[in-house]
Amino acid sequence: MKFAHITILSLLLLAVYTAAKRLPTHEVLPTPLLIHQDKDNPNKYIVENVWYGNGFEDDDDVTAVLKCDDPVKVNATDQPKIFNDRRAFFELTVPDSVKNSEL
Helix, strand or coil: CCHHHHHHHHHHHHHHHHHHHHHHCEEEECCEEEEECCCCCCCCCEEEEHHHHHCCCCCCCCCCCCCHHHHHHHCCCCCCCCCHHHHEEEEEEECCCHHHCCC
């Protein structure tokens, strides 16, 4: 009886290990955001997001999203469509009423 349990447990562990090795891994590794102030308008900032990763094809679809709390507004900007673009830019508008220490 013990032999049957050990055999079944061994086959089950082998099946789980084999299935786990076959699962594809996808990993996106973002770098820290770079924030640049617009030269012409001190209330506008450009946020640059760069990433790299593995498990993705260069032509895989990508959606880049940046959310900010009020009163900072994220303006509509063209975003990358494929993973190979590897960067996205966002334009923010910060009202005068927000102090630099609150950013």
